[in-house]
Amino acid sequence: MLTALIEQVINGTMIGAIYVLVALGMVLIFGVMQVLNLAHGVLFMLGGYLCHFAFFKLTGSYPASIALAMLVLAVLAMALERAVFRPLRDSMQMQIVASLGLILVLQNSVVAIWGPNALQMRIPTAEAIVRLGPLSFTQQHVIIIGAVAATVTLLYLFLTRSRLGTAMRATSQNADAARVVGIDTNRIFLLTFAIAGALAALGGALLGPLFLIFPQMGDLPLLKALTAIVLGGMGSVPGAVIGGLAIGIVESVSTLFIPTDFRDTVVFGLLILTLLIRPWGLFGVRVRGEA
Amino acid sequence: MSASHCGLYRCLLAAAVAAGLAASAHAADGTVTLGIVTAQTGPLAAPGKFQMNGFQLAVDAINKVGGAKIAGKSYEVKLKVYDTRCNAAEGASAMQRLATIDKTPVVLGELCSPVAAAEAPIASDFDMPLIITVPTAPNLTEQGNPYFFRINAENNQLTKALAEYVAARNLSPLAFIAWNNDAGRGGVNGMRAELPKSITPGYVGYFNVGEVDFSSHVANIRNSGAKAVMLLMDEEPGALAIKQIRDAGLNVDLIGTLAMGSNRFLDRLNAKYLSGMAQYNAFPPNLPTPRIKAFNDAYKARFGEESHGFAAQSYDAVNVALEAMAKAGTVTDGKKIRDALAGLSTEGVIGAIKFDAKNQASPPVYITQWCDNGTRSVVFPEAYRADCGGG
Numbered sequence: 001m002l003t004a005l006i007e008q009v010i011n012g013t014m015i016g017a018i019y020v021l022v023a024l025g026m027v028l029i030f031g032v033m034q035v036l037n038l039a040h041g042v043l044f045m046l047g048g049y050l051c052h053f054a055f056f057k058l059t060g061s062y063p064a065s066i067a068l069a070m071l072v073l074a075v076l077a078m079a080l081e082r083a084v085f086r087p088l089r090d091s092m093q094m095q096i097v098a099s100l101g102l103i104l105v106l107q108n109s110v111v112a113i114w115g116p117n118a119l120q121m122r123i124p125t126a127e128a129i130v131r132l133g134p135l136s137f138t139q140q141h142v143i144i145i146g147a148v149a150a151t152v153t154l155l156y157l158f159l160t161r162s163r164l165g166t167a168m169r170a171t172s173q174n175a176d177a178a179r180v181v182g183i184d185t186n187r188i189f190l191l192t193f194a195i196a197g198a199l200a201a202l203g204g205a206l207l208g209p210l211f212l213i214f215p216q217m218g219d220l221p222l223l224k225a226l227t228a229i230v231l232g233g234m235g236s237v238p239g240a241v242i243g244g245l246a247i248g249i250v251e252s253v254s255t256l257f258i259p260t261d262f263r264d265t266v267v268f269g270l271l272i273l274t275l276l277i278r279p280w281g282l283f284g285v286r287v288r289g290e291a
Numbered sequence: 292m293s294a295s296h297c298g299l300y301r302c303l304l305a306a307a308v309a310a311g312l313a314a315s316a317h318a319a320d321g322t323v324t325l326g327i328v329t330a331q332t333g334p335l336a337a338p339g340k341f342q343m344n345g346f347q348l349a350v351d352a353i354n355k356v357g358g359a360k361i362a363g364k365s366y367e368v369k370l371k372v373y374d375t376r377c378n379a380a381e382g383a384s385a386m387q388r389l390a391t392i393d394k395t396p397v398v399l400g401e402l403c404s405p406v407a408a409a410e411a412p413i414a415s416d417f418d419m420p421l422i423i424t425v426p427t428a429p430n431l432t433e434q435g436n437p438y439f440f441r442i443n444a445e446n447n448q449l450t451k452a453l454a455e456y457v458a459a460r461n462l463s464p465l466a467f468i469a470w471n472n473d474a475g476r477g478g479v480n481g482m483r484a485e486l487p488k489s490i491t492p493g494y495v496g497y498f499n500v501g502e503v504d505f506s507s508h509v510a511n512i513r514n515s516g517a518k519a520v521m522l523l524m525d526e527e528p529g530a531l532a533i534k535q536i537r538d539a540g541l542n543v544d545l546i547g548t549l550a551m552g553s554n555r556f557l558d559r560l561n562a563k564y565l566s567g568m569a570q571y572n573a574f575p576p577n578l579p580t581p582r583i584k585a586f587n588d589a590y591k592a593r594f595g596e597e598s599h600g601f602a603a604q605s606y607d608a609v610n611v612a613l614e615a616m617a618k619a620g621t622v623t624d625g626k627k628i629r630d631a632l633a634g635l636s637t638e639g640v641i642g643a644i645k646f647d648a649k650n651q652a653s654p655p656v657y658i659t660q661w662c663d664n665g666t667r668s669v670v671f672p673e674a675y676r677a678d679c680g681g682g
């Protein structure tokens with residue numbers, strides 16, 4: 001049982017790390033702009049497809065393909081901010097409807113370009129095995145956990161040590177006050193979408209080689225990331241990290257005790273429980289009028 | 292075999308000769324159109340293509356030797372195809388059109404069990420026999436519908452062979468990973484019902500369509516001490532599950548479905564992952580028997596790839612339908628064609644075809660096993676045992 005428990009904690013950490021990347025992008029956008037972008041899972045999926053395309057058609061190098069996918073998604077996310085979300089900035093309901101529309105547009109575009117069948121991306125790290133006593137994992141497991149840890153550290157340093165990061169935090173606290181002190185908030189919004197898009201691309205590009213790349217691959221990570229940011233606290237970056245990892249580990253370990261088809265029930269049960277007991281989340285700030 | 296019809300796999304040999312001629316042996320006196328319902332687009336377009344290839348191959352072979360001979364006349368055979376996309380509403384709508392607008396005497400095909408269930412009552416309402424060639428849900432032929440026929444083996448027939456294989460090798464405890472739907476859950480229940488008490492279930496895990504992470508199942512299988520894992524799923528999740536089981540270092544026997552016994556499946560993984568894996572199979576394309584070899588050669592020549600069980604079953608369905616029409620002496624009277632189908636006994640490329648009282652055929656079921664070099668052997672039944680390369 002102990003071996004199975006260790007195995008599931010490692011598996012949970014790996015998939016939780018992916019949830020962290022998706023949750024971080026969503027939490028940055030929500031924290032800075034109060035936009036709930038439900039199309040973020042589709043950006044994650046596009047990251048997988050673009051990395052696949054770059055690897056097989058352009059570069060042949062996995063790191064270069066990831067970088068290219070992140071770059072393209074950053075530009076696409078900025079375009080979406082400018083063309084879709086900025087004109088709808090005053091209405092969260094309209095933004096949600098627009099993001100739902102974007103899911104359909106982008107998913108169907110992917111089907112039209114790459115077809116409905118799942119793509120495989122066999123790279124050496126997804127084939128090579130790392131042994132840990134009686135357990136073994138692919139190198140890609142280690143790469144995912146390592147890459148996400150490095151990304152979270154870099155993002156933390158960017159947000160706390162750089163001028164742009166400070167401006168981003170200032171905008172998230174009070175956009176009007178930020179404008180008064182000379183911060184170009186429109187530029188900050190664009191930057192926020194770019195970072196979120198790049199993080200989604202990184203997630204899709206890291207997970208694609210381990211499993212498959214298919215049009216719906218972002219659906220579940222989106223739902224899990226939403227749960228993570230509610231659990232961690234809407235708008236809280238540390239909350240997104242802890243929430244994402246917690247959900248990954250809880251859902252993996254729970255399958256040792258309950259049937260695997262009830263795994264999602266545990267996760268969404270946790271979401272409902274959080275909303276009932278602590279709706280502002282683990283790291284969120286309680287606001288006036290909230291239960 | 293009916294004298295009025297060139298009949299089943301022999302058509303292939305005749306067609307090969309006829310293909311060299313500039314024109315058919317003689318012009319047809321009329322046309323008979325068979326209705327086809329299958330998935331040509333959507334997620335199940337790939338298996339639908341195998342089905343369609345089988346229909347087309349049969350029709351071409353028959354037309355090349357002058358068409359189908361029915362009641363003293365020769366008929367050019369045509370197909371009226373509807374894409375049901377594995378959707379019950381689309382399937383029912385297509386059947387309605389075939390019955391009321393196209394007025395086809397017989398309908399063939401369907402890929403998905405729930406869609407076949409929706410189409411069956413329409414076949415009965417319009418006295419239009421429906422011969423399905425792929426769906427395996429056992430209850431489809433339990434509804435007492437006299438116009439509904441199934442040419443392929445159903446789940447219970449398939450799992451019976453596999454249960455004998457598992458019992459003979461004492462693969463206990465036996466773990467399962469299966470779709471969380473009627474096919475997966477029905478498959479697990481059917482298998483457990485067939486297994487002797489000495490084979491205990493180590494772990495039973497279900498997954499939803501679209502899930503790709505099998506790590507939880509792998510940990511539970513390891514924890515259960517299972518000797519073998521049975522994978523009741525399609526090609527895509529099957530390849531992922533096998534990769535994750537092997538990458539996690541689990542030393543278990545693998546047992547799969549017919550979706551996992553083709554070269555297409557080998558392309559998704561490699562021989563190292565598949566070596567030793569056994570799966571039931573309705574049509575081992577490399578089996579050195581004349582009926583299978585002739586079909587496989589003709590299929591390869593036409594489509595440039597190894598043949599598939601779905602294609603063979605569909606090929607036979609065309610011939611069975613035409614043979615029933617020849618026996619009934621009509622190309623329009625659905626009731627007479629139904630009666631002829633019910634009493635038909637013939638030899639197809641998949642083996643002997645004879646419908647029982649529930650209109651279910653009982654073609655042979657094989658167990659193939661992957662060899663180290665990426666070929667397959669046949670390990671069951673004894674009568675068809677073949678070495679690596681023969682499966």
